[in-house]
Amino acid sequence: MQEWDIQSCHPDTAGLQRIIQRSGLNTLIDCSYRKANKEVISAFVERWQPETNTFHLPFGEMSISLEDVSFLLKIPVTGKVVAVENFARYTDESRSDAIKMVSNLLGVSVEEAEEEVNISKGLTVRKCWLKSRWCPKAGSRPINYPHVECTARAYLLYILSCTLFADKSGSRVSIALLKLLEDLDDVGKYAWGAAALAYLYRHLGSATRVQVSQIAGYLTLLEGWVYDHFKLGLATPNAKYMDYVQPRVCIWIQKHETVANVDKLGSIRRTFDRLRPSEVTWDPYVNNRENGVVHAMAFYSGTIKYMDVVEPYHPERILRQFGHVQSIPDHPYRPLEAHRGPSANKYSVKYGFQRKTIGSAGGTICWLLKFVATRQNLSFLLH
Incomplete structure (x- = not known):
C-alpha cells in the first residue's frame, strides 16, 4: 500500500498507527508482490479440483x-466469522443501510455517501474515492481532518480490497466489509485468514472454467505458497528477510523473465508433470512452529466462510x-447445491455453514479433531 502514506494522511499519526497495529492486518501493508506471475498462477489453476479444494x-x-x-501472511485464522447479514443482495433496504453506514463510519455527509454509492452502482465504494478522500495529495490537505477512527476505517477497507x-x-470494495470495521477494537478478533482462504478457494x-480468463483473490498468498513448497527456481530468496518479524511471503522475490509467456507456461507445466515427491518441501515451517508442534487449527475439517x-x-x-x-481420505463434503458451468456467472456452489466462530471456542475444534480422527483413524491428532 505504498501509494497511501499513513504518515501524512492524518495529524494523529501515532493514534492511526496504533489502530492499524491493533487490527492484526498491519502485516498486509508491505507484503504484496508488485505484479502477479500469470504463468505460475495459470499452471496451478489448471491443477485445481474445486470439489476437494486441492x-x-x-x-x-x-x-x-x-x-x-x-x-x-501473519494474520488471524481463528476467530469470528467474516460475514454480514442482509448484504448479499442489492435491495432498496440494503442500499439505504449501505449509505448510512458509509456516512456514519467514514464521517462523510449522507449526500456524499449516496453519491458515491450511486457512482459505484452497487453495495460498493471506489478505491480511488477512499484514497483521494482520506489521503489527499500534499497540496490539497483538508482544513478539518476527519476523526482518526474514520481515517483508520478507510485505510483498513482499502487494505482489504487490495489484498x-x-x-x-480492481477498483471497488464491498461496503459489507465496512460493517466489520465499525468497532475497531473488534477487528483483530475476526478470522481474516480463514475468510481470505475461502474467497481464494x-x-x-x-x-478452472473454460470461459474464465481472470481470477480474483489474494494472489500473493497463492504465489507465496508455491514458492515455499516448490524450490524450482520460480523465485529467489530475499536476503533482507527478517524471520519472525515479516510475513513469510516476504522471504521470496519474484522472477519476471523475458521468455515468451506461452513458452514459460509450457515449461512450468512440463516441470510439474515430471515432479517427484522428493522435490517438494512438504513442511516449510517445521523449524518455525512453537515447540515444533503443528497447531490444532491446521487439522480443522469443515467449511470456511467469507460473507456468502x-x-x-x-x-x-x-x-x-x-x-x-497420507492415508486414503473419505469423500469430500457435499454441497447443498452445485452448478459449475463454463463461465463465472454460471458457477454457483452452496455449502452448509452454521458456526459463528472459526477455532477452538465452544469446543468446536476438539469435536472436529475427534471427528477427523474417527473417520481417518488419525489417533495422533488427539495427543
Missing part, C-alpha cells in the same frame, strides 16, 4: 492450508504437509 499433482493432492495462511478480498474489477474454482461464500476445507487430504503419512 491441487492434483502427479503424486497426490496438495493445498493451501490455514497454517499456510498463518505463516505466509485478501481483491475482486476482478472459490475463485480458484471459478478460474462457503467452501470446504479438507486437511485430511493433505496430511503430508503436516509431517504425517
Whole structure:
C-alpha cells in the first residue's frame, strides 16, 4: 500500500498507527508482490479440483492450508466469522443501510455517501474515492481532518480490497466489509485468514472454467505458497528477510523473465508433470512452529466462510504437509447445491455453514479433531 502514506494522511499519526497495529492486518501493508506471475498462477489453476479444494499433482493432492495462511501472511485464522447479514443482495433496504453506514463510519455527509454509492452502482465504494478522500495529495490537505477512527476505517477497507478480498474489477470494495470495521477494537478478533482462504478457494474454482480468463483473490498468498513448497527456481530468496518479524511471503522475490509467456507456461507445466515427491518441501515451517508442534487449527475439517461464500476445507487430504503419512481420505463434503458451468456467472456452489466462530471456542475444534480422527483413524491428532 505504498501509494497511501499513513504518515501524512492524518495529524494523529501515532493514534492511526496504533489502530492499524491493533487490527492484526498491519502485516498486509508491505507484503504484496508488485505484479502477479500469470504463468505460475495459470499452471496451478489448471491443477485445481474445486470439489476437494486441492491441487492434483502427479503424486497426490496438495493445498493451501490455514497454517499456510498463518505463516505466509501473519494474520488471524481463528476467530469470528467474516460475514454480514442482509448484504448479499442489492435491495432498496440494503442500499439505504449501505449509505448510512458509509456516512456514519467514514464521517462523510449522507449526500456524499449516496453519491458515491450511486457512482459505484452497487453495495460498493471506489478505491480511488477512499484514497483521494482520506489521503489527499500534499497540496490539497483538508482544513478539518476527519476523526482518526474514520481515517483508520478507510485505510483498513482499502487494505482489504487490495489484498485478501481483491475482486476482478480492481477498483471497488464491498461496503459489507465496512460493517466489520465499525468497532475497531473488534477487528483483530475476526478470522481474516480463514475468510481470505475461502474467497481464494472459490475463485480458484471459478478460474478452472473454460470461459474464465481472470481470477480474483489474494494472489500473493497463492504465489507465496508455491514458492515455499516448490524450490524450482520460480523465485529467489530475499536476503533482507527478517524471520519472525515479516510475513513469510516476504522471504521470496519474484522472477519476471523475458521468455515468451506461452513458452514459460509450457515449461512450468512440463516441470510439474515430471515432479517427484522428493522435490517438494512438504513442511516449510517445521523449524518455525512453537515447540515444533503443528497447531490444532491446521487439522480443522469443515467449511470456511467469507460473507456468502462457503467452501470446504479438507486437511485430511493433505496430511503430508503436516509431517504425517497420507492415508486414503473419505469423500469430500457435499454441497447443498452445485452448478459449475463454463463461465463465472454460471458457477454457483452452496455449502452448509452454521458456526459463528472459526477455532477452538465452544469446543468446536476438539469435536472436529475427534471427528477427523474417527473417520481417518488419525489417533495422533488427539495427543
